[in-house]
Each structure stands twice: as structure tokens, then as C-alpha cells.
Amino acid sequence: MFEFKVTGKLAGRGRTGVFTTPHGDVHTPVFMPVGTHASVKSVNPADLVKIKAQIILANNYHLFLRPGSDIIAKMGGLHSFMNWDKPILTDSGGFQVWSLKGNTSPDGVEFRSHLDGSLNFLSPEIAIDSEVKLGADIIMAFDQCTKDTATVDEARTAVELTQNWLLRSIKEWKKHDPEKQALFGIIQGALHENIRREATQFVVDQDTPGIALGGETIGFNMAGTKQVVDWIADLLPENKPRYTMGLGLRPSDVLTAITLGIDMFDCVAPTRLARNGALYTGKVVIKNAVGAQHGAPEYHFESEYSNERINIGNKQFETDAKPIDSDCDCDTCQHFTRAYLHHLFRTKELLYYSLASVHNLRMMIKTIEDAIALSSK
Ligand SMILES: [Zn+2]
Numbered sequence: 001m002f003e004f005k006v007t008g009k010l011a012g013r014g015r016t017g018v019f020t021t022p023h024g025d026v027h028t029p030v031f032m033p034v035g036t037h038a039s040v041k042s043v044n045p046a047d048l049v050k051i052k053a054q055i056i057l058a059n060n061y062h063l064f065l066r067p068g069s070d071i072i073a074k075m076g077g078l079h080s081f082m083n084w085d086k087p088i089l090t091d092s093g094g095f096q097v098w099s100l101k102g103n104t105s106p107d108g109v110e111f112r113s114h115l116d117g118s119l120n121f122l123s124p125e126i127a128i129d130s131e132v133k134l135g136a137d138i139i140m141a142f143d144q145c146t147k148d149t150a151t152v153d154e155a156r157t158a159v160e161l162t163q164n165w166l167l168r169s170i171k172e173w174k175k176h177d178p179e180k181q182a183l184f185g186i187i188q189g190a191l192h193e194n195i196r197r198e199a200t201q202f203v204v205d206q207d208t209p210g211i212a213l214g215g216e217t218i219g220f221n222m223a224g225t226k227q228v229v230d231w232i233a234d235l236l237p238e239n240k241p242r243y244t245m246g247l248g249l250r251p252s253d254v255l256t257a258i259t260l261g262i263d264m265f266d267c268v269a270p271t272r273l274a275r276n277g278a279l280y281t282g283k284v285v286i287k288n289a290v291g292a293q294h295g296a297p298e299y300h301f302e303s304e305y306s307n308e309r310i311n312i313g314n315k316q317f318e319t320d321a322k323p324i325d326s327d328c329d330c331d332t333c334q335h336f337t338r339a340y341l342h343h344l345f346r347t348k349e350l351l352y353y354s355l356a357s358v359h360n361l362r363m364m365i366k367t368i369e370d371a372i373a374l375s376s377k
Contacts, residue, residue, distance in 0.1 A: 010375045019210075019263075023086050028264060031367075032053075037058075038058050045082065052369070055089060060131050061122075063130075087137040090134050093130075094145060094165075132173075132181065137180075141169035144188065166186070167206070170185075185211060211236065213228065213245065218247055249267060271360065282304070312341050313342065317338040318342055
């Protein structure tokens with residue numbers, strides 16, 4: 001069922017591809033909106049279809065605690081529960097229990113729920129069992145995250161645990177239906193070349209349907225992310241999708257990742273920033289396009305604003321009759337002015353959150369579409 005085919009070339013090591021899943025094909029590179037509680041905050045699934053979202057992400061940790069994986073299974077699984085019939089990816093909860101500073105043992109992680117402080121436990125077996133109940137097309141192995149600044153010893157300890165947990169995750173996954181759900185292994189190793197390379201070879205050797213790069217570094221420290229991908233690039237098989245977990249703070253970050261040969265990305269930033277009044281604006285340009293005499297082609301995201309976004313709450317937008325971004329084709333930019341969004345944001349009108357989130361997500365998705373279109377010119 002799960003097959004990845006490279007279909008073309010983009011700038012740098014970039015490539016286009018198609019990943020086949022039980023809920024349809026995913027054309028890569030792809031940005032995946034995050035729907036933590038089985039909902040992309042304030043965005044109706046019908047609007048996700050309109051902005052050409054192909055696949056969304058949901059969080060096993062949150063759904064495991066509330067409403068509980070059994071309830072979602074009883075309601076026919078995530079796709080049916082949230083009325084989204086396209087592909088879904090679930091993370092394992094490894095990152096969240098690490099963030100909560102849970103008590104880690106070789107067996108798993110004991111942690112206190114962020115909801116009520118109750119003690120809970122996740123292990124590779126429990127996490128995968130929950131992900132099976134949720135029924136996403138792509139499920140992530142249970143792993144141990146490391147911070148960007150992890151020492152060699154810390155990184156090695158986390159990688160050894162992650163490798164052991166990957167083998168246990170695979171064993172549990174194979175007890176169910178690997179034709180219905182693809183398991184991705186995760187490479188940890190912080191900012192240590194040898195450990196990242198060893199971790200990569202280990203994941204590649206397990207032959208999981210996809211390969212993910214994890215750790216606080218990824219997406220959070222873009223120079224570090226580029227360094228890590230450069231270290232391991234020669235070890236990554238061509239025919240497996242590559243996923244950088246938590247990458248996509250700015251449109252330019254996604255362009256960087258595409259150039260590094262990454263196929264999949266997700267980040268809460270576009271919707272979180274939107275809710276806080278930060279709205280992306282700018283456009284993709286390609287320098288040294290195919291046929292140019294000097295230099296390799298490179299994507300750039302050109303924006304007249306710092307961090308590639310405007311702060312819609314600023315007074316300067318009070319009477320601005322332009323859309324957020326004049327090249328954006330989202331419903332928000334087609335029908336509403338900056339002045340109106342400024343007003344909605346200042347008055348905390350609920351409509352603001354959906355209009356703003358739709359725009360920022362569309363900008364991420366359109367950035368990829370534009371990079372692909374520019375590369376074929
Ligand atoms: Zn827009």
C-alpha cells in the first residue's frame with residue numbers, strides 16, 4: 001500500500017514525489033497543518049481542503065488523554081471522528097512526555113497529565129497501540145527527544161533508548177496491520193555528527209516506510225537543522241519519504257528544507273502565530289534558475305516585513321484596504337482587508353482566528369506550490 005516515488009527535481013537536493021496511502025496520494029514536498037486535538041485550531045476541514053492541505057497531523061499524547069483512544073476507535077477512528085477523509089499522521093507522544101519532563105526508564109515514560117496532574121505511562125507498546133486505535137495513515141515510533149544543546153553522553157543515551165524503542169514499536173506495529181498504517185522511525189542525536197550518522201544508519205536498516213528527523217534542533221535551530229541533514233544526506237535512501245518534525249516557523253524555513261531534500265514538514269507555528277496577530281506576507285523567488293550560467297538555483301522568500309510577517313494589531317493597518325498578501329489566493333485575502341482583520345483582532349472576534357489561520361496555512365502550502373512551479377520553468 002505505502003509506496004514513495006520520486007517524480008522530479010527541485011533546487012539543491014530537492015525532489016518532488018508521491019507517497020501512496022490508504023486515504024489517497026500525498027504529493028511531496030508537503031506541509032502538514034497540525035490538529036493537536038483532532039482539530040486544526042479554528043479551521044473547518046472543508047476549509048483545509050480549499051487551501052489544498054493534503055495531510056494533517058494529530059497528537060497521540062493529547063488524544064490518548066482526552067477523549068481517549070478507545071472512544072475515538074469506537075467512533076470509527078480519527079478520519080470519521082473529525083470528518084477528514086484525507087491522510088492523517090499521528091506523532092507518538094514521545095516529544096510531549098519529554099517536554100513534560102516525565103520519569104524515563106528503559107520500559108517507558110511515567111508522566112503527569114497536563115490536564116489534571118494524574119500519573120500516566122507511555123511505552124512503545126502503549127503508544128503504538130493507541131496510534132493503531134486512532135487509525136492514522138502514518139504513525140510515528142515512540143522515541144526519546146533531546147534538547148538542541150545535549151551533550152555527547154545525553155545524545156547517545158537518548159539514541160540508544162530510541163533504537164530500543166524503535167524495535168519495540170516495530171514489533172507492536174507488525175502485530176496489527178502494516179498495510180493500513182505506515183510506521184516511520186525517528187533519528188535523534190542532537191548536534192553530534194557521529195551519533196546522528198549512527199542513528200540514521202540504524203533507522204535505515206529497519207526499513208520502515210518513512211524516515212523522520214527529530215530532536216529540539218529540528219525546525220527550532222535552522223542552521224543546526226541544515227548541518228544535521230548535510231551530515232546524514234548520503235545515508236538516506238532515495239525511495240523513502242523524509243520528514244523533519246516540527247519544522248515550518250517561516251515560509252523560508254520550508255524552502256530551506258525542500259532544498260535539503262526533505263519531503264514532509266509540520267509545525268504549529270502558522271496557526272499559533274496567526275492567533276497572535278502575526279500573518280505571513282511575501283513571495284517565493286528563484287535565483288539562478290535552470291539555464292542560468294552561474295551558480296545553482298536557490299529559493300528565497302522575499303518579504304518587505306521582518307520575519308516574513310505583519311503584526312495585524314499594529315496601528316498602521318487600521319485603515320489599510322489591501323489584503324494581507326496581494327498574491328495570496330486564500331478566501332481571507334480574496335474577501336477581507338487588513339483594516340477589517342485589524343479590527344477583528346483588536347476586538348478578539350472569533351471570526352479573526354479562522355480567517356487568520358486559513359491565510360497562514362495557505363501561505364505555507366502555496367510557498368511549496370510556487371517553489372515547484374518556479375523550478376519547472
Ligand atoms: Zn491569504
